[in-house]
Amino acid sequence: MSESSLSGQKRPRCxxxxxxxxxxxxxxxxxxxxxPIPFSDASDSLKGEHSRGPVLLQDQILREKLTHFDHERIxxxxxxxxGAGAHGxxxxxxxxxxxxxxxxxxxxxxxxxxxVRFSTVQGSRGSSDTVRDIRGFATKFYTTQGNWDLVGxxxxxxxxxxxxxxxxxxxxxxGNPQNDIPTGSSAHDSxxxxxxLSPESTHAVFWAMSDRGIPKSFAHMQGFGVHTFRFxxxxxxxVFVKFHWTPVQTGVCSLLWDEALKVAGADPDFxxxxxxxxxxxxxxxxxxxxxQVFNEDLIRVPAxxxxxxVLIDLLDPTKLVPTELVPIxxxxxxxxxxxPDNFFAETEQVAFCTAHRIPGIDFSNDPLLxxxxxxxxxxxxxxxxxxxxxxxxxxxxxxxxxxxxxxxGFHRQVVDKGQANYEPNSLGGPLKHEAPQLDExxxxxxxxxxxxxxxxxxxxxxxxxxxxxAFVKNLLVRAKPRGFQDHYSQPRLFYQSFSIPEKKxxxxxxxxxLSKVTRPWIVQRAVDKMLAPVDxxxxxxxAAQLGIKVTPPTAAxxxxxxxxxxxxxxxxxxxxxxxxxxILVRDGxxxxxxxxxxxxxxxxxxxxxxxxxxxxxxxxxxxxxxxTDASEEALPSFMFDAxxxxxxxxxxxxxxxxxxxxxxxxxxxxxxxxxxxxETLQALGLPADEGILIAPEFSAVSDAFIKALCxxxxxSRQPKAEEIDA
Ligand code: HDD
Numbered sequence: 001m002s003e004s005s006l007s008g009q010k011r012p013r014c015x016x017x018x019x020x021x022x023x024x025x026x027x028x029x030x031x032x033x034x035x036p037i038p039f040s041d042a043s044d045s046l047k048g049e050h051s052r053g054p055v056l057l058q059d060q061i062l063r064e065k066l067t068h069f070d071h072e073r074i075x076x077x078x079x080x081x082x083g084a085g086a087h088g089x090x091x092x093x094x095x096x097x098x099x100x101x102x103x104x105x106x107x108x109x110x111x112x113x114x115x116v117r118f119s120t121v122q123g124s125r126g127s128s129d130t131v132r133d134i135r136g137f138a139t140k141f142y143t144t145q146g147n148w149d150l151v152g153x154x155x156x157x158x159x160x161x162x163x164x165x166x167x168x169x170x171x172x173x174x175g176n177p178q179n180d181i182p183t184g185s186s187a188h189d190s191x192x193x194x195x196x197l198s199p200e201s202t203h204a205v206f207w208a209m210s211d212r213g214i215p216k217s218f219a220h221m222q223g224f225g226v227h228t229f230r231f232x233x234x235x236x237x238x239v240f241v242k243f244h245w246t247p248v249q250t251g252v253c254s255l256l257w258d259e260a261l262k263v264a265g266a267d268p269d270f271x272x273x274x275x276x277x278x279x280x281x282x283x284x285x286x287x288x289x290x291x292q293v294f295n296e297d298l299i300r301v302p303a304x305x306x307x308x309x310v311l312i313d314l315l316d317p318t319k320l321v322p323t324e325l326v327p328i329x330x331x332x333x334x335x336x337x338x339x340p341d342n343f344f345a346e347t348e349q350v351a352f353c354t355a356h357r358i359p360g361i362d363f364s365n366d367p368l369l370x371x372x373x374x375x376x377x378x379x380x381x382x383x384x385x386x387x388x389x390x391x392x393x394x395x396x397x398x399x400x401x402x403x404x405x406x407x408x409g410f411h412r413q414v415v416d417k418g419q420a421n422y423e424p425n426s427l428g429g430p431l432k433h434e435a436p437q438l439d440e441x442x443x444x445x446x447x448x449x450x451x452x453x454x455x456x457x458x459x460x461x462x463x464x465x466x467x468x469x470a471f472v473k474n475l476l477v478r479a480k481p482r483g484f485q486d487h488y489s490q491p492r493l494f495y496q497s498f499s500i501p502e503k504k505x506x507x508x509x510x511x512x513x514l515s516k517v518t519r520p521w522i523v524q525r526a527v528d529k530m531l532a533p534v535d536x537x538x539x540x541x542x543a544a545q546l547g548i549k550v551t552p553p554t555a556a557x558x559x560x561x562x563x564x565x566x567x568x569x570x571x572x573x574x575x576x577x578x579x580x581x582x583i584l585v586r587d588g589x590x591x592x593x594x595x596x597x598x599x600x601x602x603x604x605x606x607x608x609x610x611x612x613x614x615x616x617x618x619x620x621x622x623x624x625x626x627x628t629d630a631s632e633e634a635l636p637s638f639m640f641d642a643x644x645x646x647x648x649x650x651x652x653x654x655x656x657x658x659x660x661x662x663x664x665x666x667x668x669x670x671x672x673x674x675x676x677x678x679e680t681l682q683a684l685g686l687p688a689d690e691g692i693l694i695a696p697e698f699s700a701v702s703d704a705f706i707k708a709l710c711x712x713x714x715x716s717r718q719p720k721a722e723e724i725d726a
Contacts (some may be wrong), residue, residue: 172194321484
């Protein structure tokens with residue numbers, strides 16, 4: 001039955017309302033078979049003996065509704081279960097055909113639609129956003145040559161070197177099998193047991209314990225393809241590449257640990273909300289995509305430093321190549337400008353796979369990548385209920401055609417036509433290329449056919465590492481290349497490239513996480529085997545706070561030249577776009593200043609919310625009304641990047657306001673005070689500093705305020721901030 005045949009008019013489907021409900025006839029609900037359900041039948045099940053009798057099994061409306069509801073959930077991802085997604089586009093900066101034949105990189109300003117899903121790794125689907133963890137950064141490019149998935153993380157290195165260890169790593173990382181605790185944290189025995197027994201994990205653990213493990217938002221993270229991949233150009237020339245995403249405008253910024261803990265309680269959806277709200281507000285997250293390019297004969301890159309015999313093996317996913325040694329070549333930028341319409345249909349059902357590649361992009365022999373090529377499709381078969389997940393709208397290629405003889409299976413959507421479901425065939429083609437004599441013979445008798453489009457997909461020849469003597473080259477082995485054995489020079493390089501606050505944060509993170517581990521031998525091993533070889537002073541500082549002694553390492557570890565590109569301080573924001581400021585108001589607040597701050601905010605794509613001790617309307621100095629967006633208790637200062645306090649004749653008295661300001665100070669946030677600061681600062685016991693901007697009018701500090709926001713924090717305040725109780 002067609003929709004129009006029921007009433008003579010096309011009815012809107014449920015949920016398709018495009019005009020306010022009051023202005024249109026309410027949509028009629030139907031069963032899944034399209035049969036209309038009168039309103040009277042929608043909220044009462046069918047009963048015998050008037051309204052007091054038993055419910056009848058024959059009520060097909062009730063049964064269909066409950067059955068569908070009972071099956072609404074699908075298995076969550078075994079890792080990266082919690083995530084948030086966005087649509088957008090990728091725009092190439094130039095013609096990059098010297099590097100790759102991928103068409104989406106072949107012209108300046110060529111746009112390709114994308115869908116991105118950001119995620120945490122450890123926690124379940126309902127866990128909190130701001131836990132300490134690596135973040136996933138997976139991008140689906142809907143190119144004209146098919147879908148390409150770049151499935152990366154916000155760290156350039158991984159915890160293991162071989163996919164065969166992945167189930168062990170994930171078992172150790174996830175909750176205790178007895179009670180599923182924790183759901184969203186790495187502070188537990190089995191994680192530290194595994195990593196302290198696996199020296200190859202050291203580098204990635206340092207990234208997770210650094211500020212990168214608690215990003216401020218998804219828009220403030222770098223992304224990395226981690227593995228070495230290949231680009232191949234039209235001439236068949238292949239080079240190794242490493243992919244980098246950089247948030248050039250917003251910078252790479254993190255929460256402070258105390259903030260992250262508080263945010264997790266106040267708003268577990270902090271990152272998800274920020275992504276959604278910024279896109280709704282037009283403050284679109286932007287990331288630049290670039291590649292480090294390596295000639296294929298350069299399978300190991302010399303690291304720079306006093307010991308330049310250290311070589312970085314490009315097939316080892318626990319190593320990075322500093323961008324000072326091999327700079328990034330920018331390829332284009334991605335803009336995320338549209339929220340999903342439906343979380344389940346898009347963000348939950350999107351299926352990424354490292355094996356989804358297009359012509360011009362190829363894999364390397366990295367053993368971790370090779371295992372991933374299998375694992376992702378395999379996992380979707382369980383998660384999305386069969387092999388046809390590529391037909392779900394969010395996964396469907398947007399290029400002209402998907403054309404092959406794969407058929408049937410659970411949830412097949414396409415109605416394949418014709419008798420030919422095999423190749424070669426002469427009922428529509430293609431005829432088999434390997435049998436030209438047969439092709440010729442058939443072509444005289446069979447009808448002329450247009451063979452289906454075949455996209456050439458070149459595969460770069462495999463490069464052997466050359467490490468093994470020729471006579472063993474063909475042996476099958478279960479072994480790691482020798483170059484994979486250096487596990488400490490790179491975490492040492494990472495740590496030594498940090499600013500002082502970053503070093504301090506890392507030390508506190510290790511101390512916090514290890515203090516939650518209950519088995520003393522695991523704590524001891526983590527300090528001796530992970531921290532001490534990387535930096536003895538760091539190990540001793542952590543050990544002192546855990547009440548243990550360090551056993552100094554016996555083997556020497558090479559020291560490399562520190563690289564600024566590894567410190568977040570090299571990626572400060574260029575613009576304050578997407579930042580959030582709280583304007584603290586109460587009765588008597590100066591209305592003109594509130595307005596000035598709001599105008600400034602909207603000009604700079606900053607969200608400004610008015611907050612009061614209570615969520616009520618206050619009366620301003622000119623008797624106008626100031627409507628508050630929230631109370632200072634509901635949205636505490638750790639939900640904001642900065643605070644502005646317009647002038648007011650009455651002093652700051654409410655304890656909730658005092659805590660708000662003190663926490664903003666403690667968390668190194670800029671504070672604008674538009675009157676004599678005595679009452680605010682002295683009354684709260686806060687010292688003045690370069691991050692406290694005082695002026696009679698907002699215009700006098702607006703430039704300094706932008707600069708302060710682009711520093712992300714008032715770093716010079718850190719020692720004083722530690723003394724503040726809040
Ligand atoms: Fe993985 C999901 C990133 C190693 C097996 N992985 C998944 C996601 C990201 C990554 C971002 C979430 C995708 C989404 O949003 O749907 N994974 C990585 C990176 C790795 C890595 C950067 C190392 C460089 N992964 C890795 C290995 C294996 C897997 C070695 C198995 C051999 N990963 C999976 C998986 C998941 C997954 C089990 C879970 C859900 C899914 O694939 O779709 O197949």
